[in-house]
Structures are given as structure tokens and as C-alpha cells.
Amino acid sequence: MLAAGDRSAYSPIEGDRSDRFRPAADWFVATTDGVVYTARIGASSERVVDLLHALAVHLDPAVDVRITDLRTGAVWVGSDVALPDVRDALGRLRFLLATCGGVEVTVFTPDDQLSLTPELLLVAYARSDRWFFLLEGMGLTERGTPPAVVWTPSRKALVPCPDLDVALRATASRLGLAGAQ
Numbered sequence: 001m002l003a004a005g006d007r008s009a010y011s012p013i014e015g016d017r018s019d020r021f022r023p024a025a026d027w028f029v030a031t032t033d034g035v036v037y038t039a040r041i042g043a044s045s046e047r048v049v050d051l052l053h054a055l056a057v058h059l060d061p062a063v064d065v066r067i068t069d070l071r072t073g074a075v076w077v078g079s080d081v082a083l084p085d086v087r088d089a090l091g092r093l094r095f096l097l098a099t100c101g102g103v104e105v106t107v108f109t110p111d112d113q114l115s116l117t118p119e120l121l122l123v124a125y126a127r128s129d130r131w132f133f134l135l136e137g138m139g140l141t142e143r144g145t146p147p148a149v150v151w152t153p154s155r156k157a158l159v160p161c162p163d164l165d166v167a168l169r170a171t172a173s174r175l176g177l178a179g180a181q
Contacts, residue, residue, distance in 0.1 A: 025139065025140065025141040026041070026042065026043035026044075026047055026051075026139065026140045026141070027041070027042050027043070027140060027141050027142070027143045027146070027147070028040060028041045028042070028132075028135045028140050028141075028142055028143070029142070029143055029144070029145060029146050030129075030132045030142055032129070035127070036125055036126070036127065037125070037126045037127070037128060037129045037131065037132070038123065038124070038125050039123070039124040039131045039132060039135055040121065040122075040123050040146060041121065041122040041123065041124065041135065041140065042121060042146060042147070043122075043140075045098040045099075045101065045120040046094075046098045048098075048116065048120050048121065048122045049090075049093075049094045049097045049098040049116065049120070050094065051122055051138070052090060052105065052107075052114055052116050052122055053087060053090045053091055053094060054138070055114055055122075055124065055131070055134065056083065056086065056087050056090060056107055056114060057083075057087065058112075058130075058134060059083055059107060059108075059109055059112055059114070060083065060109040060111075060112075061082070061083050062080040062081065062082060062083065063080075063081055063083050063086055063107050063108060063109055064077070064078065064079045064080070064081070064107070064108050064109070065077065065078045065081050065086055065105075065106070065107055065108075065175060065177060066104075066105075066106045066108075066180075067103065067104070067105050067106075067168060067171070067172065067177065068103065068104040068118075069102065069103050069164075069165065069168055070102045070103065070104070070118050070155055070158055071102050071158045071159075071160055071161060071164075071165070072165060074165075074168070074169075074179065075179065075180045075181060076168075076172035076177035076178065076179055076180065077177060077178055077180045078175055078176055078177035078178065081175050081176065081177070085174070085175055086107055086175065089171045089174060089175055090105070090107075092167070092171065093105075093167055093168070093171060096161075096163060096164045096167050097116065097120075097164075098120065100161045100164045101118055101119060101120045101153065101158075102118050102155070102158040102161070102164075103116070103118060103164070103168065104116065104117060104118050108125075111126060111127045111128070112124070112125065112126045112127075112131075113125040113126070118155060118158075119152065119153055
């Protein structure tokens with residue numbers, strides 16, 4: 001038995017952190033070319049999809065939407081779609097998007113754009129630096145450069161995902177998006 005104050009080899013020690021097997025914080029890399037401010041955002045797949053949903057609330061009441069399914073080649077577009085409807089659709093798709101990837105979702109206005117890449121990264125573009133402050137307020141850490149890439153999924157190796165295909169088609173229909181090429 002251990003006396004009070006003694007620690008076993010398996011006890012947490014000072015400095016032991018809950019982030020032992022993952023990065024300490026979700027991150028973003030902020031860049032600007034003087035006209036467009038860009039934030040490349042990295043986190044777990046679930047967190048990135050949640051951030052897309054959460055950040056979308058800061059867009060205009062009507063947005064343009066483009067969804068591209070790399071598995072099937074299907075593309076849907078829509079203009080002046082009600083933001084609450086888009087956020088509802090993103091909320092319904094969160095699990096499948098985070099699990100399967102392979103879909104590019106872009107929600108944009110004349111001044112802002114949020115894009116979820118098929119590799120499950122999030123990129124925010126804007127004419128101001130407002131996204132940088134919002135991301136810091138959400139607990140993301142600004143980095144000078146992204147961490148080294150350990151693994152990158154191949155877009156060519158995407159396997160069919162029937163549940164995602166059905167959900168994307170239903171979402172496009174619900175939002176009134178038109179098929180495009």
C-alpha cells in the first residue's frame with residue numbers, strides 16, 4: 001500500500017497533461033495578402049466539422065453554398081440560402097462528414113468564406129481579420145506554420161459511402177441546391 005502523498009509509477013505527476021496522445025490545442029495559421037485574410041484550421045475531424053457549424057453563425061443571413069462529393073463527382077450549388085437552414089443541414093451531416101470525409105463544403109458571402117476540405121481541414125477567408133479573433137475566442141492556438149503532416153488521405157482511394165451519398169442528396173434537396181458540373 002502507498003502511504004498518503006506517495007505516488008505509484010502509474011499515478012499522474014506534475015506536468016502530466018491530458019493531451020499526451022494528441023496536440024495540446026486545436027490550431028490555426030493566419031495569413032494575409034493585404035486583401036484576403038486566410039485562416040487554415042486544424043483539429044480532429046469531429047472538431048473541424050463542429051467548427052464549420054459554429055463559425056457559420058457569424059455569416060450573413062443569406063449565404064451561397066457549394067457541396068462537392070469527390071466519391072461520386074456530384075456537385076450542388078445554391079445562392080441566397082437561409083443561413084439557419086444551412087446550419088441545420090450542417091448539423092445533420094456532422095457525423096457523416098467527420099467519419100467519411102471526401103466532401104468539400106463551402107459556405108460563402110461577398111466578404112467571407114468557410115470551406116471544409118475533403119481532407120477535413122477548415123479554411124476561413126475574409127476581407128477582414130475577424131476570423132482570427134473568433135478562433136482565438138474559441139480556444140484555438142495561432143501557429144506560425146502548421147504541424148508536420150503525418151498522413152494525407154488520397155482522394156483517389158475514396159471508397160463509396162452510400163449513407164453519405166443519400167444524406168448529401170437529401171441535404172441538397174432540402175436546401176434547394178441545384179446540380180452543377
